[in-house]
Amino acid sequence: MMRSTLTLGVVALLVCICSASVSSPDLSSLALRKMGSAVKTPATLQLRGGMQGKTSAAHSEDSTDVSRSSRHQEMFQALWDAKEKHGDGLSADALADILTTLREYPEFMYMNVKTDISSIKEYAQAKDKAQHVACFTHSLERNGANIFVLILLQHMTSLDRQAFELYTPAEGPMREDFEKLGVKVNIMKPSDPGYMVSLEEELSNFGAVFANTIMSAPVVRTAQKLGMPYTWVIHEAWPQDQFDWYASKVFMQKGIDAGIIKEAFQSAEPGSGNVCFPAKIQMELYDGLINKAACQVVYNGIPVASIDQFQKEKNRKAIRAELGYTDDDFLVLHLGTVCARKCQHVTAQAFSKLVNEKGVKNAKLLIVGARYIRQHEIDYISKVKKILKEGGVMNRATIMDIHEHVLRFYLAADVVLVPSKNEVLPLVISEAQAFRRPLVASNIDGLPEAITDGEEGFLVPPEDPQALVDAIYKLQQSDELRVAMGEKGRARVLRQFSHKAMTTTYMELIDKMAPEAPPPVAVQEPPAYTPPGVHSSLTPEPTPTEPVLVDMDMVITDWDGAFCERWLAKHPEDEQIIRGRTKFEIERNFPLEKRDEVLKVIAEPGFYSTMKPFPGALEALKEMVDEGIDVRIVSAPHPQSAGSCAREKYDWIEEHLGQAWIDRLILARDKTHVMGCMLIDDKPVVRGSSTPAWDHIVYDQPWNQHVSGKKRIMNWANWRDVVGLSAPH
DSSP states (O other): OOOOTTHHHHHHHHHHHHTSSOSOHHHHHHHHHHHHHHHOOOSOOOOOSSOOSOOOGGGGSHHHHHHHHHHHHHHHHHHHHHHHHHGGGOOHHHHHHHHHHHHTOGGGSOSSOOBOHHHHHHHHHHHHHHTEEEEEOSOOSSSHHHHHHHHHHHHHHHHTSOEEEEEESSOOTTHHHHHHTTOEEEEOOTTSTTHHHHHHHHHTTOSEEEEESGGGHHHHHHHHHHTOOEEEEOOOOOOGGGHHHIIIIISOOTTOOHHHHHHHHHTOOTTTEEEEESSHHHHHHTBTTBOGGGEEEOOOOBOHHHHHHHHHHSOHHHHHHHHTOOTTOEEEEEESOOSGGGTHHHHHHHHHHHHHTSOOTTEEEEEEEEOOSSHHHHHHHHHHHHHHHHTTOGGGEEEEEOOSOOHHHHHHOSEEEEOOSSOSOOHHHHHHHHTTOOEEEESOTTGGGTOOBTTTEEEEOTTOHHHHHHHHHHHHHOHHHHHHHHHHHHHHHHHHOBHHHHHHHHHHHHHHHSOOOOOOOBOOOOOOOOOTTOOOOOOOOOOOOOOEEEOOBTTTBOHHHHHHHHHTTTOGGGHHHHHTOOSSSGGGGSOGGGHHHHHHHHTSTTTTTTOOBOTTHHHHHHHHHHTTOOEEEEEOOOGGGHHHHHHHHHHHHHHHHOGGGGGGEEEOSOGGGSOOSEEEEOSSOOOOSSOOSSEEEEEOOGGGTTOOSSOEEOSGGGHHHHHHHHSOO
16 A cells, blocks of 8 residues: 655654754754654755754753753654554554644744644545545456556556555456555446445545546446546447447446446546547547547557566577477467457468468467357357368467466567457557567557558458468568568557556556645644743744746636637627636537537637737736746646647747746646746646645636635736735745
8 A cells, every 4th residue: 555645744844853953963863764764765855944954052052952952862752652653654643643742842843834733634634535546447357458457557556656446347367466566456346236326435435536448437427426536548449339239248247338338428528537548540439429628549558678578588499399389380379368359260261371372381370368258259269260170270270268478479479460350459569569570460440550551560451361361471471571570560669659658647647636635724833942041043944935826828818708709700609608607628618519619719820829918917927026026927738739829828928028028938737847836827726746836826717616715816906915925025
């Protein structure tokens, strides 16, 4: 499980304590070393505010040194006892204990801010829940979709940033894999009575949902109804009119039908969840069913470094010998669950032609992925064997069950086949490319996004055994061609299917899903403690000068006005929808059938450069600068037209504020990385992958009226009432 997210907060408190006026540096460093097993703190840390080593002459007196040194040692022993009581996990209760201990030693407390302990405990619990992610899979069978989740969680759990629990409808061989990562595995069957009620109860314990495969639609729909952030990864390429057939007949998923799948797609909204596809063509397959603004393509990555290590440690000749192949054999590999969708029967037909018609007498076929769970799979395996027997090549073919470790098969192979009739972007393609193996694959769905015909392999029509055998034969006839295509495949996997790029993208999405916890409540600071006989001149450091960050759209500029000007020319009946909108993303205020058109308007050339400033906005910004406030305009380019949006915003700043203000413009999709004391923004909640250093000041708009507990600017005429209270001068 994840170490408490408040560990760094404890570190900050301890650093402030240790930086108080203490004549014995050995005690401070000893204390940090003692606490190190819990907080893992570097020896040197940058301090902000508080008592940063400022001492008076009185503190140099020997008697005072002894007194404070003894008191310091006593306090650290009490802190250490509190830490030992709770172990290294530093839970909310542990933090409360430590803060209670600190209150008993007020002379060492951080002097600028003191926070109510019960409030901090509530904050800790809320943060822990926010970082607790429920992960849903459709099974625990060993397949590409589940291996994807395993790879992802291996990376995420190693970072210790979120805690994951896995939910799945049935037992399977991959339970052990996930439990080795420290991930708890729970069985919940959608077919069970009361499943939806139980699901809501379970989700109430989590801050976010990670749903894998289209079969997690009921989970996603529940998260949507509860207002929980989610990431939904769609691996399938199911035609919209065949949802029921695939769910019930192919995957035998009870409790899942076309209705719930379509409802989950149609309810996906940008800002509330992420719907991810591993291929562009796959996202297009669901066109008209889902808001594209809520979607993004994330190519599945593979751990190339692990594959390289495997190749370094293993010998191809020895592996082939173990599998029963000689150096002279030409080995054709088809790896994937044996089923009608992946067309192993077409492979069997093509292989028969390769031997009987092309005369390739050293050809061998290895099919890996047979399983005997569902009757249609059992029947299909029999069909494949029958074709091989009728072709007289059964003695040259091997059909193996699903294997946990498949890298040896790639190392042994000469060519890899992916002749599926329905596919997205299976890992087998990028894994084969990492091993420099040429591919022959169907020219369908997402496969052309990974293979260019004639470059990394050949693309052939689906369910065409003659085209398949012709391509295999070309590769069999030329060692040079196989090597050249293998090298191009290797270059492509490094360029396009980076494991690091995939995990980083999903890590950012999951980080952004974590809801904001309410901040701890500050309480009145008691007078600083001064030991008897000591006349202290300790004073806090002045507040450091930090920028005031100001959003651009609907804070400085009339974004809605620019949109109205374009939209109402075609749709005058929609004025009230725009003027009275209650949702931050403009397209979410419109019916589903109009949303694509809305996004096209936003992407029109000149949209951002023609926006008008809000009354008083430019004057307020200039007044802030004149009064010594470091103002930075921080804006996020719209993903629909990021390039033109960024360029036009620079033009707008130069036109309305002048050349010098260009240096004050910061364009960032994630504003939590920008340093400042406050961010003035109309967005109800500003999330990102980091904990922001700034306070969110809400710029009043209809879509943020539900936000409470934050300072609010009603218009630019009253900026001093809010900014002037805390902005540096």
